[in-house]
Amino acid sequence: xxxxxxxxxxxxxxxxxxxxxxxxxxxxxxxxxxxxxxxxxxxxxxxxxxxxxxxxxxxxxxxxxxxxxxxxxxxxxxxxxxxxxxxxxxxxxxxxxxxxxxxxxxxxxxxxxxxxxxxxxxxxxxxxxxxxxxxxxxxxxxxxxxxxxxxxxxxxxxxxxxxxxxxxxxxxxxxxxxxxxxxxxxxxxxxxxxxxxxxxxxxxxxxxxxxxxxxxxxxxxxxxxxxxxxxxxxxxxxxxxxxxxxxxxxxxxxxxxxxxxxxxxxxxxxxxxxxxxxxxxxxxxxxxxxxxxxxxxxxxxxxxxxxxxxxxxxxxxxxxxxxxxxxxxxxxxxxxxxxxxxxxxxxxxxxxxxxxxxxxxxxxxxxxxxxxxxxxxxxxxxxxxxxxxxxxxxxxxxxxxxxxxxxxxxxxxxxxxxxxx
Amino acid sequence: xxxxxxxxxxxxxxxxxxxxxxxxxxxxxxxxxxxxxxxxxxxxxxxxxxxxxxxxxxxxxxxxxxxxxxxxxxxxxxxxxxxxxxxxxxxxxxxxxxxxxxxxxxxxxxxxxxxxxxxxxxxxxxxxxxxxxxxxxxxxxxxxxxxxxxxxxxxxxxxxxxxxxxxxxxxxxxxxxxxxxxxxxxxxxxxxxxxxxxxxxxxxxxxxxxxxxxxxxxxxxxxxxxxxxxxxxxxxxxxxxxxxxxxxxxxxxxxxxxxxxxxxxxxxxxxxxxxxxxxxxxxxxxxxxxxxxxxxxxxxxxxxxxxxxxxxxxxxxxxxxxxxxxxxxxxxxxxxxxxxxxxxxxxxxxxxxxxxxxxxxxxxxxxxxxxxxxxxxxxxxxxxxxxxxxxxxxxxxxxxxxxxxxxxxxxxxxxxxxxxx
Numbered sequence: 001x002x003x004x005x006x007x008x009x010x011x012x013x014x015x016x017x018x019x020x021x022x023x024x025x026x027x028x029x030x031x032x033x034x035x036x037x038x039x040x041x042x043x044x045x046x047x048x049x050x051x052x053x054x055x056x057x058x059x060x061x062x063x064x065x066x067x068x069x070x071x072x073x074x075x076x077x078x079x080x081x082x083x084x085x086x087x088x089x090x091x092x093x094x095x096x097x098x099x100x101x102x103x104x105x106x107x108x109x110x111x112x113x114x115x116x117x118x119x120x121x122x123x124x125x126x127x128x129x130x131x132x133x134x135x136x137x138x139x140x141x142x143x144x145x146x147x148x149x150x151x152x153x154x155x156x157x158x159x160x161x162x163x164x165x166x167x168x169x170x171x172x173x174x175x176x177x178x179x180x181x182x183x184x185x186x187x188x189x190x191x192x193x194x195x196x197x198x199x200x201x202x203x204x205x206x207x208x209x210x211x212x213x214x215x216x217x218x219x220x221x222x223x224x225x226x227x228x229x230x231x232x233x234x235x236x237x238x239x240x241x242x243x244x245x246x247x248x249x250x251x252x253x254x255x256x257x258x259x260x261x262x263x264x265x266x267x268x269x270x271x272x273x274x275x276x277x278x279x280x281x282x283x284x285x286x287x288x289x290x291x292x293x294x295x296x297x298x299x300x301x302x303x304x305x306x307x308x309x310x311x312x313x314x315x316x317x318x319x320x321x322x323x324x325x326x327x328x329x330x331x332x333x334x335x336x337x338x339x340x341x342x343x344x345x346x347x348x349x350x351x352x353x354x355x356x357x358x359x360x361x362x363x364x365x366x367x368x369x370x371x372x373x374x375x376x377x378x379x380x381x382x383x384x385x386x387x388x389x390x391x392x393x394x395x396x397x398x399x400x401x402x403x404x405x406x407x408x409x410x411x412x413x414x415x416x417x418x419x420x421x
Numbered sequence: 422x423x424x425x426x427x428x429x430x431x432x433x434x435x436x437x438x439x440x441x442x443x444x445x446x447x448x449x450x451x452x453x454x455x456x457x458x459x460x461x462x463x464x465x466x467x468x469x470x471x472x473x474x475x476x477x478x479x480x481x482x483x484x485x486x487x488x489x490x491x492x493x494x495x496x497x498x499x500x501x502x503x504x505x506x507x508x509x510x511x512x513x514x515x516x517x518x519x520x521x522x523x524x525x526x527x528x529x530x531x532x533x534x535x536x537x538x539x540x541x542x543x544x545x546x547x548x549x550x551x552x553x554x555x556x557x558x559x560x561x562x563x564x565x566x567x568x569x570x571x572x573x574x575x576x577x578x579x580x581x582x583x584x585x586x587x588x589x590x591x592x593x594x595x596x597x598x599x600x601x602x603x604x605x606x607x608x609x610x611x612x613x614x615x616x617x618x619x620x621x622x623x624x625x626x627x628x629x630x631x632x633x634x635x636x637x638x639x640x641x642x643x644x645x646x647x648x649x650x651x652x653x654x655x656x657x658x659x660x661x662x663x664x665x666x667x668x669x670x671x672x673x674x675x676x677x678x679x680x681x682x683x684x685x686x687x688x689x690x691x692x693x694x695x696x697x698x699x700x701x702x703x704x705x706x707x708x709x710x711x712x713x714x715x716x717x718x719x720x721x722x723x724x725x726x727x728x729x730x731x732x733x734x735x736x737x738x739x740x741x742x743x744x745x746x747x748x749x750x751x752x753x754x755x756x757x758x759x760x761x762x763x764x765x766x767x768x769x770x771x772x773x774x775x776x777x778x779x780x781x782x783x784x785x786x787x788x789x790x791x792x793x794x795x796x797x798x799x800x801x802x803x804x805x806x807x808x809x810x811x812x813x814x815x816x817x818x819x820x821x822x823x824x825x826x827x828x829x830x831x832x833x834x835x836x837x838x839x840x841x842x
Contacts, residue, residue, distance in 0.1 A: 007703065018691065052669075073806040075818070075821065075822050076817065076818035076819075076820070076821030076822040077810075077814055077818055078817075079767075079768065079817065079821065080748065080749075080767040080817070107806070111807070132454045237632075284750075287750045287753055287754060288750065288753065290756050290761065290765065291756055292755075292757055293754065302424050315822040316746065316822070316824075317821065325737065328500065328501075328708065329705075332709065332711040333572040333708060333711075333714065334710055335711050336711055336712075336713055336714060336758075337757075338759055340711065344499035344711065346500075347500065347501065385493075385494040385528070385531070393498055396497065396499075396500065396501070397496070397497035397498055398497075399497070400496065400497030400500065400737040400738065401496050401497040401737070401738075404825035404826065405825065
């Protein structure tokens with residue numbers, strides 16, 4: 001019957017404001033799918049294969065909903081440069097190297113390993129504009145046990161001589177890439193116009209049409225910084241606001257991920273809510289590039305769908321624990337900016353955004369819900385001073401304090417995808 | 422002659438804006454003291470004991486100039502609570518446990534190990550108000566090879582029933598502690614009134630007198646948050662500003678470390694400069710407690726002496742690399758708050774504040790200067806993608822990206838104090 005049980009101290013994100021904890025609990029799986037989560041072992045699982053993680057935390061794994069795979073080798077470089085210099089000195093030359101699928105293989109294998117071993121099992125990721133290397137990325141993610149979305153980047157204007165396609169190439173390669181994608185089961189294609197300044201109207205409309213015809217999701221960037229917003233106004237004077245450029249092309253709908261939204265106007269935020277667009281909040285990147293501090297609490301209060309992204313390499317870490325901690329800290333900074341008149345999010349809320357909030361993108365429900373495939377991190381905190389701490393306290397602390405090697409195992413799609421030595 | 426040579430890729434912080442790098446360089450020591458730093462091995466060191474760290478970075482180790490040792494076990498806990506609740510629920514009960522020197526031994530041994538193994542070799546640290554446990558802390562730091570200052574905390578008002586002294590006790594215990602301190606060679610006493618609200622005028626004056634008579638340095642907190650400033654105004658209405666309360670008691674001079682200074686007025690900043698007080702910037706703590714964002718760039722432009730502190734456990738990490746990265750990020754946030762009209766600090770600058778800026782507190786000069794005792798971290802970044810990167814790029818990146826175990830060795834006072842397995 002392929003029954004499996006995990007035993008440990010369970011933490012599940014039920015809603016934005018609520019975690020459920022069970023000390024010495026049992027997660028029961030049938031073919032990787034959660035059948036029950038309880039504080040006693042159900043009789044029908046008495047003979048199941050037991051993974052005994054007693055005294056360790058079993059928590060949901062992370063969903064990283066915005067990151068640039070080909071920027072991984074430059075992580076931490078050029079953090080002092082303004083955006084335009086950073087792109088021309090590091091990002092574009094870096095991405096251009098992915099014309100070589102062999103180089104891509106080396107980098108993407110490493111990236112996939114680093115993601116899974118840090119507890120990220122689901123992603124929405126930008127590749128480069130190179131079709132073959134994008135396929136390599138999808139292969140390496142799938143091999144590592146990572147689920148999610150990968151997009152070949154479209155970019156037919158305002159790139160650099162070493163990193164740009166013609167409109168025709170971009171269309172043709174996108175279609176070729178989609179054919180190749182059919183062989184993957186866990187990693188799916190997502191249409192990826194880099195952002196409005198990088199794509200002609202013709203290309204944007206082509207992608208919008210493709211999204212509609214083939215029911216394909218979309219990811220891009222929006223309202224990251226003020227000069228970018230001005231630039232878009234110049235490029236598309238007929239559009240009242242930035243979001244109109246996506247909406248106008250059929251790229252603004254409830255299967256759209258939009259990274260940043262730092263400077264989204266009230267009207268843009270309303271359009272995000274109305275069309276069911278998902279905001280990907282990338283606080284580390286926004287700070288590193290000094291873009292601004294997104295009003296996260298306000299956007300949650302306005303019922304916008306918000307998930308989190310590491311946004312490497314504008315972001316400086318792909319570690320989901322660090323991303324959650326930074327999200328809390330950045331939200332506190334927003335409170336400071338708002339003269340302490342707005343509230344900040346806490347670890348429970350930020351972790352929800354990093355996990356359950358993205359569940360609908362993977363056909364799943366919040367938390368360790370019955371019917372979900374298991375996506376989990378097993379965290380050993382026995383080497384920390386934890387006497388007398390509740391599971392909730394240990395959970396709150398883990399975003400700030402971990403020992404090297406504390407991630408003992410990572411489960412993805414119901415299977416152990418990573419086991420520490 | 423006790424001659425030693427370290428070979429590797431050397432990075433030295435010469436001034437706020439300048440690092441010096443030598444690829445495949447040699448640091449030559451005589452009895453732990455730096456004789457030369459060069460790109461060829463001087464002939465007179467040909468027979469010296471060679472530590473071959475080829476292809477690894479040899480950089481100065483960190484000075485953590487503000488942290489609370491007895492708060493270490495609660496690191497990462499209660500980060501969501503307002504300051505007063507955090508103190509009453511976590512910090513005061515935690516600190517009160519250090520009435521037991523055996524408990525202190527256990528925690529402080531761990532803390533000392535974690536500091537040295539993360540590359541912090543010099544500190545200015547708050548203990549609790551317990552004399553015996555303070556001695557234990559000094560013993561454990563000295564055993565671990567850490568140099569610096571430790572203060573028995575003085576606190577004779579506004580504490581909690583479980584954590585407070587009478588004025589008489591505080592005076593008597595301080596004198597007893599100072600007698601005990603005479604046995605230490607590397608770790609020295611620093612007078613430590615917790616902050617103005619915790620100390621009666623009588624106690625403050627006593628400590629000020631002691632500082633003058635025995636030429637003892639002082640550490641405390643100032644202008645961390647706005648309600649604290651209001652509180653001090655109520656407690657000391659005769660003082661125009663917060664700093665006057667320290668100055669009035671003889672605790673405001675060029676051997677004074679003042680943590681935070683987030684909300685220091687122009688007049689207070691002038692008094693800091695005029696009296697040569699050293700500001701300890703603790704950005705993580707200021708963010709976690711939502712105190713505010715210190716105008717670091719402005720204070721540097723005003724020629725204030727600034728060093729860095731982890732401020733655990735208001736701060737969430739004692740890792741100096743993380744503290745440097747956070748200092749850069751928080752400075753960028755300050756630029757955002759200032760509508761991008763002020764500039765932020767970069768890694769070179771923040772690392773200077775974390776290393777060379779504190780050198781005068783230890784009778785040392787900036788960088789790997791001739792005559793300095795060697796304080797250094799050996800960082801192995803061979804496991805990262807680094808092909809084609811300069812030493813400077815590898816240096817900039819290391820604050821954001823390291824692998825577990827990448828600290829191969831830490832040298833303190835001219836000796837290897839930590840060696841990775």
